[in-house]
Amino acid sequence: MTRKTYEIDSKIFNVIANVIMTGKKEIRLLDEKNQPYQKICGFIETDHTIFHPQGGGQPADRGFIGDAEILHVSLEKTAESQHILHYYDFEKFTNIEKYQPGDRVELRIDPEFRFQCARYHSAGHLLADIVEKAFPVVAVKGNHFPNQASVTFVFSDADDSFFNSLKQDAKIRENTIKDLQEKFDVKVKQAIPVSISESDQIRKISISDRVMPCGGTHVENTARLFGTSIFEITPEKKPPGFKIKYSCA
Ligand SMILES: [Zn+2]
Incomplete structure (x- = not known):
């Protein structure tokens, strides 16, 4: 052990x-x-x-x-x-x-690599929170590896009109990215504390008001996520949803 x-x-x-x-x-x-x-x-x-x-x-x-x-x-x-x-x-x-x-x-x-991994992981949690509040989706997968990070979302309702417009309209994808980036930057400016708790032997991370079971390393507050860029949204067919790529400079 x-x-x-x-x-x-x-x-x-x-x-x-x-x-x-x-x-x-x-x-x-x-x-x-x-x-x-x-x-x-x-x-x-x-x-x-x-x-x-x-x-x-x-x-x-x-x-x-x-x-x-x-x-x-x-x-x-x-x-x-x-x-x-x-x-x-x-x-x-x-x-x-x-x-x-x-x-x-x-x-x-390596302290620098630790810090970078913590930034990517916390940024993934914050992005999941922002996107889940903006759309009827749930985050189902996070890849927080530096330089290849993404969060995958799946629609939680059957209305596929937004999914179809994402697929067909580059302008909608561009505007969605811009809107999410603005929301993310507001949270970065607010320097929201990232806290760790444990209940029933499950470690939980809370960022903004999202509480998630997680065993990863995280930054102490969202100001540390300054320089995060949300740069791509790609529709995913099965199940209907999308993947958002981000990087932490
Ligand atoms: Zn996590």
């Missing part, structure tokens, strides 16, 4: 933890061109971690354990417990292979 220190405080960038388990496993990684490949990596599990694993629409944190660069972080669930495994290249970083359960190691994450 790994305690998720990043859920309690997303501004801890280095920490000492105890090794629980080490090993090797084949995982899927992406190369520079974003193409997937399989690689056998070493892994290390610690009693707690500041590394957010990949999941919930958010990428894994970047950083180091000892000298070893962490290539991937995943949350692996068994019936009894949850383990967060930090993967590294054991051929390059042979020192880390010597760690035994109980040894103390230093974990360090």
Whole structure:
């Protein structure tokens, strides 16, 4: 079981933890061109971690354990417990292979990448809130990866007139984007606090008045989302809805 220190405080960038388990496993990684490949990596599990694993629409944190660069972080669930495994290249970083359960190691994450991921994640939640208030839709999917972020919405009623006009009329798409951007910028100016709560063991994030179960890292208020650009709306056929792309400069 790994305690998720990043859920309690997303501004801890280095920490000492105890090794629980080490090993090797084949995982899927992406190369520079974003193409997937399989690689056998070493892994290390610690009693707690500041590394957010990949999941919930958010990428894994970047950083180091000892000298070893962490290539991937995943949350692996068994019936009894949850383990967060930090993967590294054991051929390059042979020192880390010597760690035994109980040894103390230093974990360090990249603060800039953490901040950028938090901005993308919070921006996705805020965008979902704004769009759900503007249209009869529900947000069904969020991709908060920097430079490829989007939120997908599905219509909650059977009236498809807006869907059809979105599909056919570029001017309507353009005006919709402009209108949503203005609404977003108002919320950014208001510097609305982002708060985290927990009830019935479910972690919840509230931004504006949207409360969502979420395990991600977030900014402390919406002023941190300055520079967010909502730039594309694409109708999606099945089920009827649309996808909105955004980026955080
Ligand atoms: Zn979330």
